[in-house]
Amino acid sequence: MDMKRLVYSAFLVLIIAVAGCVNQNENKEDENAFREDLLSKTIPEQVMMLQSLTPEDQYQYWIKKMDNTLASKNLSKEEKNVIRPVRERMTVDLYRYSGTEENNSFEELAEQTVATLKNEFGWDDYKVFKYFETILTEEEYNEYLKRISREDLLEE
Numbered sequence: 001m002d003m004k005r006l007v008y009s010a011f012l013v014l015i016i017a018v019a020g021c022v023n024q025n026e027n028k029e030d031e032n033a034f035r036e037d038l039l040s041k042t043i044p045e046q047v048m049m050l051q052s053l054t055p056e057d058q059y060q061y062w063i064k065k066m067d068n069t070l071a072s073k074n075l076s077k078e079e080k081n082v083i084r085p086v087r088e089r090m091t092v093d094l095y096r097y098s099g100t101e102e103n104n105s106f107e108e109l110a111e112q113t114v115a116t117l118k119n120e121f122g123w124d125d126y127k128v129f130k131y132f133e134t135i136l137t138e139e140e141y142n143e144y145l146k147r148i149s150r151e152d153l154l155e156e
Helices: 003-039 043-050 055-070 079-087 101-121 127-133 138-147 149-155
Strands: none
Touching: 003 043, 003 138, 055 079, 055 138, 079 101, 079 127, 101 127, 127 138
């Protein structure tokens, strides 16, 4: 390979790398803007925002949420062990298709998990919502509570 082609190839690799970094930064900025906007919305508005996303984006937000829940210092190891199978069963296909056997099985697992958290660990509806039913991370949820009254959370 002559020097001109080598320089050209290196230049292309550099352009591709820079474009990838710019795209990653834009994606991060988009996610941060989305999450900040989410905090300003009511719960029904948050649900509508989430439903407007692609299945891949919905999946990514829920994975981030579940990972945040499993990393919480406010939950016991036993509580996390009950929640972990839900996280492990999450796939992007759960957000692409409805009514499938996989969806029905996942919904059943989620319902059983909530029942266990309530019955064995004394979780109330607010705690279930905080850790299991909203894509807001624990920190975002706490910020959200500062912005609204607790009674508004389960409206509609």
